[in-house]
Amino acid sequence: MPSTFDDLLEANRAYAAENPILGFDGVAHAGVAVVTCMDSRIDPLRMIGLKPGDAKIFRNPGGRVTDQALEALVLATHLLGVNRVLVIPHTRCAMANSTEAEIQRRVGESAGRDATWHRFNTIDDQEAALRSDVVRVKSHPLVADEVLVGGFIYDVDTGLLTQVD
Numbered sequence: 001m002p003s004t005f006d007d008l009l010e011a012n013r014a015y016a017a018e019n020p021i022l023g024f025d026g027v028a029h030a031g032v033a034v035v036t037c038m039d040s041r042i043d044p045l046r047m048i049g050l051k052p053g054d055a056k057i058f059r060n061p062g063g064r065v066t067d068q069a070l071e072a073l074v075l076a077t078h079l080l081g082v083n084r085v086l087v088i089p090h091t092r093c094a095m096a097n098s099t100e101a102e103i104q105r106r107v108g109e110s111a112g113r114d115a116t117w118h119r120f121n122t123i124d125d126q127e128a129a130l131r132s133d134v135v136r137v138k139s140h141p142l143v144a145d146e147v148l149v150g151g152f153i154y155d156v157d158t159g160l161l162t163q164v165d
Contacts, residue, residue, distance in 0.1 A: 021053045027081040030054035033073055035133075036088040037063035037095070041156045048086070048161075056080055062095035062123050063088055065133035074142045083147055087133050088161065089126055090154040096123040126153070127164055134165045 003009070016022070032055040034044045044057050056076045058069045065073075065087060076082035089096065094103070100122045108115035123129045134151040137143055151165035 024053050028054060028056045028076065029081070031081055031083040032056070033058070033076045033082040033085045034088060035060075035063055035065055035069045035073070035085070036154070037061065037090055037093055039090060039093065039156070042088075042090060042154060044088070047154065047159065056082055062093060062121065062129075063090065064121065064123070064129065065136050070136065070140060073137055074140065077143055077147050085137055085143075085147060085149045087130060087137065087149070087151045088154050089123075089130055091156050093123070093126070095121070096126040096129075098122055131165045 030050050032048070032050065034048070034055055035058045036042055036044050038059045038061055044059070045051060045055060048055075056072065058072045060066060060069065073082070073085055077085075098106075100120060101116075103120045103122055104115045104118065107118070107120070130151040130153065134149050137147075137149045143149075150163060152161040152163050154161055
């Protein structure tokens with residue numbers, strides 16, 4: 001039975017045939033976790049010189065430290081070898097360059113139905129939000145003081161990171 005996913009399944013078979021980390025233990029070998037945006041311009045491993053198996057990656061719109069991201073970081077720091085956390089939003093992010101009403105309108109238009117009831121958590125001040133997210137990780141009672149946490153903004157036009165906190 002043909003599938004609209006055939007191209008991706010074929011690519012997966014090629015990937016599985018050559019995958020060097022099959023059977024890997026799942027620990028972050030570089031001791032790194034990254035919280036970043038879901039934006040496809042971001043290659044979270046390569047942008048910091050890492051490879052598959054080196055880091056734990058958590059992605060969401062805007063690269064925010066949500067409750068789910070924080071849960072992942074707690075698990076990563078206690079069970080998966082993470083001792084450094086990078087929180088990395090990026091330039092030209094729709095979540096930081098749009099209002100809540102604008103995103104709701106755009107989603108509503110695309111969906112063909114009202115989306116004003118759904119909160120998308122846009123970001124008014126990206127640097128302030130980043131600083132707040134770093135504090136949120138550092139101050140969590142289940143994240144040890146020894147875990148290094150830094151906030152960075154990724155520039156999608158240059159590929160460079162700028163440390164904010």
